[in-house]
Amino acid sequence: xxxxxxxxxxxxxxxxxxxxxxxxxxxxxxxxxxxxxxxxxxxxxxxxxxxxxxxxxxxxxxxxxxxxxxxxxxxxxxxxxxxxxxxxxxxxxxxxxxxxxxxxxxxxxxxxxxxxxxxxxxxxxxxxxxxxxxxxxxxxxxxxxxxxxxxxxxxxxxxxxxxxxxxxxxxxxxxxxxxxxxxxxxxxxxxxxxxxxxxxxxxxxxxxxxxxxxxxxxxxxxxxxxxxxxxxxxxxxxxxxxxxxxxxxxxxxxxxxxxxxxxxxxxxxxxxxxxxxxxxxxxxxxxxxxxxxxxxxxxxxxxxxxxxxxxxxxxxxxxxxxxxxxxxxxxxxxxxxxxxxxxxxxxxxxxxxxxxxxxxxxxxxxxxxxxxxxxxxxxxxxxxxxxxxxxxxxxxxxxxxxxxxxxxxxxxxxxxxxxxxxxxxxxxxxxxxxxxxxxxxxxxxxxxxxxxxxxxxxxxxxxxxxxxxx
Amino acid sequence: xxxxxxxxxxxxxxxxxxxxxxxxxxxxxxxxxxxxxxxxxxxxxxxxxxxxxxxxxxxxxxxxxxxxxxxxxxxxxxxxxxxxxxxxxxxxxxxxxxxxxxxxxxxxxxxxxxxxxxxxxxxxxxxxxxxxxxxxxxxxxxxxxxxxxxxxxxxxxxxxxxxxxxxxxxxxxxxxxxxxxxxxxxxxxxxxxxxxxx
Ligand code: SF4
Numbered sequence: 001x002x003x004x005x006x007x008x009x010x011x012x013x014x015x016x017x018x019x020x021x022x023x024x025x026x027x028x029x030x031x032x033x034x035x036x037x038x039x040x041x042x043x044x045x046x047x048x049x050x051x052x053x054x055x056x057x058x059x060x061x062x063x064x065x066x067x068x069x070x071x072x073x074x075x076x077x078x079x080x081x082x083x084x085x086x087x088x089x090x091x092x093x094x095x096x097x098x099x100x101x102x103x104x105x106x107x108x109x110x111x112x113x114x115x116x117x118x119x120x121x122x123x124x125x126x127x128x129x130x131x132x133x134x135x136x137x138x139x140x141x142x143x144x145x146x147x148x149x150x151x152x153x154x155x156x157x158x159x160x161x162x163x164x165x166x167x168x169x170x171x172x173x174x175x176x177x178x179x180x181x182x183x184x185x186x187x188x189x190x191x192x193x194x195x196x197x198x199x200x201x202x203x204x205x206x207x208x209x210x211x212x213x214x215x216x217x218x219x220x221x222x223x224x225x226x227x228x229x230x231x232x233x234x235x236x237x238x239x240x241x242x243x244x245x246x247x248x249x250x251x252x253x254x255x256x257x258x259x260x261x262x263x264x265x266x267x268x269x270x271x272x273x274x275x276x277x278x279x280x281x282x283x284x285x286x287x288x289x290x291x292x293x294x295x296x297x298x299x300x301x302x303x304x305x306x307x308x309x310x311x312x313x314x315x316x317x318x319x320x321x322x323x324x325x326x327x328x329x330x331x332x333x334x335x336x337x338x339x340x341x342x343x344x345x346x347x348x349x350x351x352x353x354x355x356x357x358x359x360x361x362x363x364x365x366x367x368x369x370x371x372x373x374x375x376x377x378x379x380x381x382x383x384x385x386x387x388x389x390x391x392x393x394x395x396x397x398x399x400x401x402x403x404x405x406x407x408x409x410x411x412x413x414x415x416x417x418x419x420x421x422x423x424x425x426x427x428x429x430x431x432x433x434x435x436x437x438x439x440x441x442x443x444x445x446x447x448x449x450x451x452x453x454x455x456x457x458x459x460x461x462x463x464x465x466x467x468x469x470x
Numbered sequence: 471x472x473x474x475x476x477x478x479x480x481x482x483x484x485x486x487x488x489x490x491x492x493x494x495x496x497x498x499x500x501x502x503x504x505x506x507x508x509x510x511x512x513x514x515x516x517x518x519x520x521x522x523x524x525x526x527x528x529x530x531x532x533x534x535x536x537x538x539x540x541x542x543x544x545x546x547x548x549x550x551x552x553x554x555x556x557x558x559x560x561x562x563x564x565x566x567x568x569x570x571x572x573x574x575x576x577x578x579x580x581x582x583x584x585x586x587x588x589x590x591x592x593x594x595x596x597x598x599x600x601x602x603x604x605x606x607x608x609x610x611x612x613x614x615x616x617x618x619x620x621x622x623x624x625x626x627x628x629x630x631x632x633x634x635x636x637x638x639x640x641x642x643x644x645x646x647x648x649x650x651x652x653x654x655x656x657x658x659x660x661x662x663x664x665x666x667x668x
């Protein structure tokens with residue numbers, strides 16, 4: 001029997017028809033929508049006189065446009081936000097799609113609530129008109145982001161035409177140093193192999209530094225696969241995956257659960273299976289990593305200095321570095337430590353789950369955010385928020401000087417409403433440091449939630465282990 | 471969607487790497503649930519001065535009158551990376567762009583192009599740097615630039631562009647295959663199917 005990768009298994013088991021030229025008609029098991037891009041798919045579908053084929057497999061949430069200030073309503077700080085919210089509510093109701101609306105206990109960021117509710121399961125295909133859908137590949141599933149038009153197709157026909165990507169194995173081997181997280185692993189990887197390093201590939205993460213990771217941290221790895229340019233990210237199924245899913249509201253129950261579990265045992269790459277490309281990273285060499293530029297690839301360890309554009313042999317990278325350093329107002333050959341910050345943000349589908357918040361709370365406990373720093377925490381889902389509150393984490397955040405918000409995407413991106421100020425420097429647990437991502441000319445440094453918390457306390461960029469000296 | 475026709479035009483050299491979809495159409499420019507009216511927000515962060523009055527920034531290549539009405543865009547590695555927003559493609563299309571030439575593209579962006587009448591051409595950086603500043607002729611039937619340089623495109627993608635076809639129609643031709651597959655699969659993976667809503 002030929003040895004297969006996890007990707008091959010997922011691909012083959014969903015191929016309805018091979019259309020030639022590397023394109024297949026793939027069966028789609030779950031579709032997730034949100035009010036920002038899903039609304040437009042539902043309206044597009046209606047305009048074309050089509051219906052949702054199977055509403056029971058479609059889910060929708062309000063996360064991108066809704067406000068995250070306590071006491072929020074349908075009115076948003078983003079101008080015109082109400083239209084998105086109302087249209088989404090109307091369209092989902094009409095089509096009979098489950099909506100996790102404002103005030104629903106299951107509401108939250110799509111990629112946080114899908115696993116939380118047991119909507120994504122090992123061995124499923126799931127699509128969503130959102131690029132970070134790859135997060136859910138952490139469950140041994142094929143989950144990827146699509147456009148709004150493709151979403152219409154999946155909604156109407158249960159299938160998508162997909163060109164088969166190549167496969168890449170990224171192995172993190174060895175032991176991580178204390179305080180180094182999944183976020184650091186990804187920033188390290190992308191800075192070494194560039195933001196386009198995995199274009200055209202489905203990436204599987206594996207290795208002795210990946211298996212000990214919690215499901216939450218595995219989601220952080222897969223979340224950043226798209227920042228590496230990948231079609232998607234994924235991780236083979238193990239006991240942790242199964243334990244995470246068991247008992248979740250939409251997970252199979254009873255006999256079906258037993259059958260599912262049996263079925264999932266095979267959802268791993270066979271030993272010796274061939275990948276088109278393989279990268280091995282020495283995990284013990286990774287340290288706290290933070291971005292200095294406007295692409296996730298422009299990141300360094302806090303032990304390194306910001307590179308001089310001249311140090312890039314590649315002319316394009318040199319120009320990109322010059323542009324980024326100008327935009328970010330950072331100087332070559334200086335330390336990130338020297339940069340004072342205006343704001344700190346903990347949230348987003350990358351790092352806003354309960355374990356993230358718990359780890360941050362250890363750092364914040366008994367400490368205060370530096371003067372002049374605006375610090376905000378936005379739990380990834382209403383459930384995360386409630387669980388954190390049950391443990392008293394909200395008190396720790398608030399006492400330290402953090403704002404404690406309702407769940408949603410919030411200031412992970414600037415939609416025209418709330419934002420960090422003009423040219424403010426923000427340290428952020430999000431995934432994108434693009435120009436203008438968090439506000440006009442905002443200078444975003446992406447980092448792990450621990451690094452964000454430590455920097456908020458210090459008032460300048462630093463790792464949690466540096467706090468002893470503050 | 472109208473089928474893709476031959477394009478003869480100058481090419482706007484936006485030669486940067488990693489041009490992401492947030493840069494192509496910033497979120498703050500997507501104010502309505504609509505595919506229309508997005509071209510004004512195209513590259514807003516670069517195209518306009520920061521004073522909020524939408525004064526053109528003379529340093530940005532799109533504002534160079536030499537490229538007025540150009541339908542071809544040249545760029546660097548990983549064009550259209552980042553967010554899946556199809557608005558990026560709708561904005562480019564409404565602005566008049568029909569062909570984008572780059573050494574690589576963001577995956578989702580590439581597919582969005584195909585479905586919206588924009589031809590994404592993969593060309594090496596070296597070949598791109600050698601394209602002159604004159605007009606270029608792009609023909610999809612024989613996959614050629616100026617009858618000189620050939621480019622690759624998946625047959626299915628080409629067909630979709632040439633015919634301006636709708637994926638839903640195409641997929642529905644397979645309805646009986648899909649239902650057959652599904653019935654089979656339900657026996658193998660009954661746990662994967664959610665029960666119908668009441
Ligand atoms: S949290 Fe940020 S990256 Fe994640 S889905 Fe929301 S806007 Fe996108």
